[in-house]
Amino acid sequence: MSAPAPTVAALAQGLATGKFSSVELTRAYLKRIAAAQPSLNSFITVTGESALKTAAEADAARAAGRAGRLTGVPIAHKDIFCTEGVLTTCGSKMLGNFVSPYDATVVSGLRAAGTVMLGKLNMDEFAMGSSNETSYFGPVHNPWDLQMVPGGSSGGSAASVAARIVPAATATDTGGSIRQPAALCGVTGIKPTYGRCSRYGMIAFASSLDQAGLIAVSAEDAALLLGPMSGFDPFDSTSVDSPVPDYTATLGDSIEGLTIGLVREFFDEGLDANSEQHIRNAIAVYEKLGATVREVSCPNLPLSVPTYYVVAPAECSSNLARFDGVRFGHRCNSPKNLLDLYCSSRGEGFGDEVKRRIMTGTYVLSAGYYDAYYLKAQRVRQLISADFAHAFKECDLLVGPTTPAPAFRIGAKCDDPITMYLNDIYTIGANLAGLPGMSVPCGFVDGLPIGLQIVGPHFSEACMLNVAHRYQQETDWHLKTPPAFA
Amino acid sequence: MSLSRADIENIARLARLKLTEAEIPVYVDSLSKIVAFVSELNRAPTVGIEPMAHPLPGLAQRLRTDEVAETDRREVYQRNAPTVEAGLYLVPKVIE
Amino acid sequence: MEWETVIGLEIHAQLATRSKIFSGSDTAYGAEPNSQANLVDLGYPGVLPVLNGEAVRMAVRFGLAIGARIAPHSVFARKNYFYPDLPKGYQISQYELPVVARGFLDIVLDDGTRKRIGITRAHLEEDAGKSLHEGMLGMSGIDLNRAGTPLIEIVSEPDLRSAKEAVAYMKKVHTLVRYLDICDGNMQEGSFRCDANVSVRCKGSEKFGTRAEIKNLNSFRFVEKAINYEVERQIKLLESGRRVVQETRLYDSDKGETRSMRSKEEANDYRYFPDPDLLPLVIDESLIAKVKESLPELPDEKAARFVRNYDLSEYDAGVLTASxxxxxxxxxxxxxxxxxxxxxxxxxxxxxxxxxxxxxxxxxxxxxxxxxxxxxxxxxxxxxxxxxxxxxxxxxxxxxxxxxxxxxxxxGLRQITDTGAIEKAIEEVMAKNPGQLADYRSGKGKLFGFFVGQVMRATGSKANPAQLNDLLRKKLSG
Incomplete structure (x- = not known):
C-alpha cells in the first residue's frame, strides 16, 4: 500500500472490502509518523508495538466476522487522555514519567469500537495555550508552514490529521482548543456539548469548561467517531444521561429552511479582512443550499475572554493542586522540608504559562477578590449564556469565523499573554455556555488555512455535523493537503 | 490595577510555587496585565444575575449506590509514587 | 472581674456507609495502609467524584432528628489547602449552602433544667488521610485509607457556657448519631471527634472574646480537660493585661495542656468555590418523606415515653435511653x-x-x-x-x-410462704430469746428488727419478708 487513503470513511471501506488489513494500514501510518516527527514534533509517544498488536487483533476479529464500522481504523489520542500502561504526560514535565494505571472513558470507548491507538499527541502543557508552544516536549509545527504554530492546545492532534499522518485524533476543548487548531491546520474539529463525552480520565484543566472531542479530515469522519466517544458515564457526575444518536444517519439531510445566524459580534474590527471574505463565501454556500441567513446579536460576547480568564484559571488553580510530588509526578531532589517539597516540585514541574494561570486563579479566588472577580465572572457567564439562548430562539445554528486570523509565527505572541489569549475570542463563548461547536476548513489566506465556526444549541451535534457535511459536499477545502506531506 | 512584588510572593506561597528571582518581575508584569484585562468585567451590569457555576442548567447531582466496588490495587497505584515505604507515601516530616 | 466562657463545638461524625463518599472504596477501619485508597481517593489525574446516596440519606436523617431544615438545593465546594493527608490539594465540603441548617438539641444541666443548644448547620464532606510519624527516619508516612470517608460536620451555635455543658452536648450528639445508625460513634478509631471554639468574656458583655480553636478532641474526657485548660489560660492572659490570639491549638493529652499548632500558624485562605465536578445536590420532598418514615424513635421521645408509661424519673429514663x-x-x-x-x-x-x-x-x-x-x-x-x-x-x-x-x-432458694412454717420458726425464736421478748413487750419496739433477723437466719433468708413481718408482729404482741 502506498499513500494511505485520506478519510476514516474511506479507510473503513478499504478494511471492510479487504483492500488492506489493519496491520498493513497501521504499519503505513507508523511509517508516516516516523517520517514526519522530526519536522512536526506532533507526537509525544508512539505506541508502535501495541498498535500492531491491536491491529492484528482487529484483523482477527474481522476474519471472525466480529468487525464493527471502525474495527482496525488507526487513530491517536491527545496526551491529556489517560491510557493504561502508556506514558500520559499532558505535555508537562510534571507528568514526564507518569504511566497511567487506567484508561479514560473516551479511550476505552474508542478501543471498544475497534480503533487502533498509534500513540499520544503533543499539546500545550495541561492544555493551557493557543499555539502549542507551552508543551514541555517542544512546539508542534504547522504542516502548512513549519515556521507557523498549529494552534493549541490540541496542536498535535490538528497537525497530525492535517499532515495525514493519522486519520483522526481525539482532542479537548476548554476555550477553543479543538476548533482553533483545526482552523489553523485546515482540518475539521468538533467540540460536543458539555457533558456529551465523559471527562473521566481526561486530565482536568477547567472542569466546567473542558470537553472531549475530535479532529478529523471531514465532518463525516467526525460523525463516525463521535458516537463511540459519547454517552453517559457513571464515573463522571457531569456527563449527561441522554441517548447518543447515530451521527452518520442524518448526514446528507436537506438543510432547506434551516435558519443560520450570523453573530454580529463575531464580525468585529479584530477579524482579518481576507478571512472574513472566506466566511462570507461559506455563508453564500449555505444560502445556495436553501438556508435562511439572518444576523443576530450576542451583546455580552465581547466579555467572554475576560470571563474565561477568571473562571478557567480559578478552576485550574484548584485542579492542579494534586500535583504535589507525593503520589505521582515530578518530585524535587532532597526537599528541605514539607513546604519545600511542594514549592520546589511544583515550581520545577510546571512551565511558565501553567504557573501564570495557577497564580491568576489563586488570586481571583483569594479572600477579598472572590466576589470582585470569580463571582462577577460567573454572573457575566450567565449573561453570555443567556445571549446564546436568546439567539437560538431566532435561529437553528450560528456561524462565524473560528479565529480572527490564520496561523501566526512560532514565538510571535509568546511575550504578551493577552495577545495570545485573544486568539480564542470567537471560540470561548461556546465553552462558557456549554454549547457544541465545530470548525470546518473554508479557505486559505496567504497559503494558510482558516476555519468556519458553527455553534449549535445543546445536543445539536447531529444537525451541526450534517450542516458541516453539506458544506463539505459543496467544497473541497477539507481535502486539501499540505504540499510537504502530500 | 497593578500587583506588587509582595502580592506575587503571597500568591506563589498560597499556590505552593517556588519562583526564581528572575521570574518574579515577569509575573508581576503579566499578572498585572491579566488582572487589568479581566477588570473589564466591571463594565457589565450584573445586579440580580445568578452566578453560573455549571454550563448545563437544571441538572442535579446523581447519587451512587453505596457499594464497595474496588479491590486493593496499591501495588499498581504506587508504581508512580516517587518515595514509598511499607505501603506509605513518604514526605518530609509533618510538624503539627 | 467575673468571666464567662463561650464555647461552640464542631463535631465530625464519620458516616457508617460501606463505601466512601465519592468513590467505591471500602471504609472499613484498620486495613493495610493505602490498600483502601483507589484512584479517586488518591486524587489521580483525570478522576472524578461521584456522590454516595447513602451519605446523603444519613445527613438527612440527622437533619430531621434535630428539627432542622433540609436544604432542597445544596452545593459542594472545594476548600483549598496543601497538606500531605489531603491528596487533591482541596477537600470537598459544603460551604455556603449546607445540606442541613438550623436545628437544635436539648441538654439537661446539673440542676435538672433543660437547655436548648442551637445547631447552626451540618454539612457533608470527605475525611482526610493520616500522617504517621513513628519509625519513619525523620519522614512522615501517608496512609490515605481514611481519605474520602464520609463525614458530617455538625456546627453548634456558641451556646455552651462550660466544659460540662460542652460534654453534655457532645454526648447528646453521640447518642443521637448512634440511634440513627449513621455513625458507629467509636471515638478511639476517630469515628466521632470534635474541634472546640473557646473564648471568654466579661460576664454581662454582649461581645464575644477572641477565640481559639482546639483541634481533634477524640474523647469526652479530653474535651472537658482541654476546654478547662484553655479557659484558664485565656483568663490568665486577660487578667495579666495580655490578649488572646485567634489561632488553632492542639490538645496534648500527656501534658494536659493546649499548644499553638505550628503547621496552621499562617493565616489560611481556603479559596472556597463551588466544585465544578459535582452538580447541585437536590433533595426533594419524597426523599425527605421516605427518610422521615424510616426514623427510629429518638432518644428524647423515648425518654418522655418511659416517664409517661413506666412512671420512671427523668434521670432513670435518661439512663435507660442512652442507647x-x-x-x-x-x-x-x-x-x-x-x-x-x-x-x-x-x-x-x-x-x-x-x-x-x-x-x-x-x-x-x-x-x-x-x-x-x-x-x-x-x-x-x-x-x-x-x-x-x-x-x-x-x-x-x-x-x-x-x-x-x-x-x-x-x-432450694424458693421463699417460704407457708404461714404454718413461718409461725413455727417464730415460735422457736421466741422460745430461745425470752429476755428480748420481755424487753420488746415492755416497750423496746426497736427489738423488732432483732426478731426479723433471727427468724431469717433460722429460715436461711427464705421466709417471705412481708408475711414474716405480719406474723411476727402478731406473735410478739402476744
Missing amino acids: REIGAFYEDVVRGVGRDPKLCANWVMGDLAAFLNKDNLEIGESKVNADALAGLVTRIVDATISGKIAKDVFEAMWASGESADAIIEEK
Missing part, C-alpha cells in the same frame, strides 16, 4: 415481667449495669439476656424469692448462664 440497645433491653424486660417497670429499671440500671461494667461488656453482649432477667424479676414480683436472694441468683445466672428458675430450684 437504642439499652432502651430495647429494658423494654424487653418490662414486657417479660408484665408489671412493676420501676423494679425492672432498677435491675437494668443496677446489677446488670454493674456486671456489664465489671466484665467490660456492651449490653448486646450481656451474659444474662432480657428474657432471663425478666424471668428473675418475675420471681421477685410473684414472691418466689426475695430481692436479696435475687441478687445471689443473678450472680449465679451471670456465671452459669442458667435460668433463674433452674437456679432457685437447684439451690
Whole structure:
C-alpha cells in the first residue's frame, strides 16, 4: 500500500472490502509518523508495538466476522487522555514519567469500537495555550508552514490529521482548543456539548469548561467517531444521561429552511479582512443550499475572554493542586522540608504559562477578590449564556469565523499573554455556555488555512455535523493537503 | 490595577510555587496585565444575575449506590509514587 | 472581674456507609495502609467524584432528628489547602449552602433544667488521610485509607457556657448519631471527634472574646480537660493585661495542656468555590418523606415515653435511653415481667449495669439476656424469692448462664410462704430469746428488727419478708 487513503470513511471501506488489513494500514501510518516527527514534533509517544498488536487483533476479529464500522481504523489520542500502561504526560514535565494505571472513558470507548491507538499527541502543557508552544516536549509545527504554530492546545492532534499522518485524533476543548487548531491546520474539529463525552480520565484543566472531542479530515469522519466517544458515564457526575444518536444517519439531510445566524459580534474590527471574505463565501454556500441567513446579536460576547480568564484559571488553580510530588509526578531532589517539597516540585514541574494561570486563579479566588472577580465572572457567564439562548430562539445554528486570523509565527505572541489569549475570542463563548461547536476548513489566506465556526444549541451535534457535511459536499477545502506531506 | 512584588510572593506561597528571582518581575508584569484585562468585567451590569457555576442548567447531582466496588490495587497505584515505604507515601516530616 | 466562657463545638461524625463518599472504596477501619485508597481517593489525574446516596440519606436523617431544615438545593465546594493527608490539594465540603441548617438539641444541666443548644448547620464532606510519624527516619508516612470517608460536620451555635455543658452536648450528639445508625460513634478509631471554639468574656458583655480553636478532641474526657485548660489560660492572659490570639491549638493529652499548632500558624485562605465536578445536590420532598418514615424513635421521645408509661424519673429514663440497645433491653424486660417497670429499671440500671461494667461488656453482649432477667424479676414480683436472694441468683445466672428458675430450684432458694412454717420458726425464736421478748413487750419496739433477723437466719433468708413481718408482729404482741 502506498499513500494511505485520506478519510476514516474511506479507510473503513478499504478494511471492510479487504483492500488492506489493519496491520498493513497501521504499519503505513507508523511509517508516516516516523517520517514526519522530526519536522512536526506532533507526537509525544508512539505506541508502535501495541498498535500492531491491536491491529492484528482487529484483523482477527474481522476474519471472525466480529468487525464493527471502525474495527482496525488507526487513530491517536491527545496526551491529556489517560491510557493504561502508556506514558500520559499532558505535555508537562510534571507528568514526564507518569504511566497511567487506567484508561479514560473516551479511550476505552474508542478501543471498544475497534480503533487502533498509534500513540499520544503533543499539546500545550495541561492544555493551557493557543499555539502549542507551552508543551514541555517542544512546539508542534504547522504542516502548512513549519515556521507557523498549529494552534493549541490540541496542536498535535490538528497537525497530525492535517499532515495525514493519522486519520483522526481525539482532542479537548476548554476555550477553543479543538476548533482553533483545526482552523489553523485546515482540518475539521468538533467540540460536543458539555457533558456529551465523559471527562473521566481526561486530565482536568477547567472542569466546567473542558470537553472531549475530535479532529478529523471531514465532518463525516467526525460523525463516525463521535458516537463511540459519547454517552453517559457513571464515573463522571457531569456527563449527561441522554441517548447518543447515530451521527452518520442524518448526514446528507436537506438543510432547506434551516435558519443560520450570523453573530454580529463575531464580525468585529479584530477579524482579518481576507478571512472574513472566506466566511462570507461559506455563508453564500449555505444560502445556495436553501438556508435562511439572518444576523443576530450576542451583546455580552465581547466579555467572554475576560470571563474565561477568571473562571478557567480559578478552576485550574484548584485542579492542579494534586500535583504535589507525593503520589505521582515530578518530585524535587532532597526537599528541605514539607513546604519545600511542594514549592520546589511544583515550581520545577510546571512551565511558565501553567504557573501564570495557577497564580491568576489563586488570586481571583483569594479572600477579598472572590466576589470582585470569580463571582462577577460567573454572573457575566450567565449573561453570555443567556445571549446564546436568546439567539437560538431566532435561529437553528450560528456561524462565524473560528479565529480572527490564520496561523501566526512560532514565538510571535509568546511575550504578551493577552495577545495570545485573544486568539480564542470567537471560540470561548461556546465553552462558557456549554454549547457544541465545530470548525470546518473554508479557505486559505496567504497559503494558510482558516476555519468556519458553527455553534449549535445543546445536543445539536447531529444537525451541526450534517450542516458541516453539506458544506463539505459543496467544497473541497477539507481535502486539501499540505504540499510537504502530500 | 497593578500587583506588587509582595502580592506575587503571597500568591506563589498560597499556590505552593517556588519562583526564581528572575521570574518574579515577569509575573508581576503579566499578572498585572491579566488582572487589568479581566477588570473589564466591571463594565457589565450584573445586579440580580445568578452566578453560573455549571454550563448545563437544571441538572442535579446523581447519587451512587453505596457499594464497595474496588479491590486493593496499591501495588499498581504506587508504581508512580516517587518515595514509598511499607505501603506509605513518604514526605518530609509533618510538624503539627 | 467575673468571666464567662463561650464555647461552640464542631463535631465530625464519620458516616457508617460501606463505601466512601465519592468513590467505591471500602471504609472499613484498620486495613493495610493505602490498600483502601483507589484512584479517586488518591486524587489521580483525570478522576472524578461521584456522590454516595447513602451519605446523603444519613445527613438527612440527622437533619430531621434535630428539627432542622433540609436544604432542597445544596452545593459542594472545594476548600483549598496543601497538606500531605489531603491528596487533591482541596477537600470537598459544603460551604455556603449546607445540606442541613438550623436545628437544635436539648441538654439537661446539673440542676435538672433543660437547655436548648442551637445547631447552626451540618454539612457533608470527605475525611482526610493520616500522617504517621513513628519509625519513619525523620519522614512522615501517608496512609490515605481514611481519605474520602464520609463525614458530617455538625456546627453548634456558641451556646455552651462550660466544659460540662460542652460534654453534655457532645454526648447528646453521640447518642443521637448512634440511634440513627449513621455513625458507629467509636471515638478511639476517630469515628466521632470534635474541634472546640473557646473564648471568654466579661460576664454581662454582649461581645464575644477572641477565640481559639482546639483541634481533634477524640474523647469526652479530653474535651472537658482541654476546654478547662484553655479557659484558664485565656483568663490568665486577660487578667495579666495580655490578649488572646485567634489561632488553632492542639490538645496534648500527656501534658494536659493546649499548644499553638505550628503547621496552621499562617493565616489560611481556603479559596472556597463551588466544585465544578459535582452538580447541585437536590433533595426533594419524597426523599425527605421516605427518610422521615424510616426514623427510629429518638432518644428524647423515648425518654418522655418511659416517664409517661413506666412512671420512671427523668434521670432513670435518661439512663435507660442512652442507647437504642439499652432502651430495647429494658423494654424487653418490662414486657417479660408484665408489671412493676420501676423494679425492672432498677435491675437494668443496677446489677446488670454493674456486671456489664465489671466484665467490660456492651449490653448486646450481656451474659444474662432480657428474657432471663425478666424471668428473675418475675420471681421477685410473684414472691418466689426475695430481692436479696435475687441478687445471689443473678450472680449465679451471670456465671452459669442458667435460668433463674433452674437456679432457685437447684439451690432450694424458693421463699417460704407457708404461714404454718413461718409461725413455727417464730415460735422457736421466741422460745430461745425470752429476755428480748420481755424487753420488746415492755416497750423496746426497736427489738423488732432483732426478731426479723433471727427468724431469717433460722429460715436461711427464705421466709417471705412481708408475711414474716405480719406474723411476727402478731406473735410478739402476744
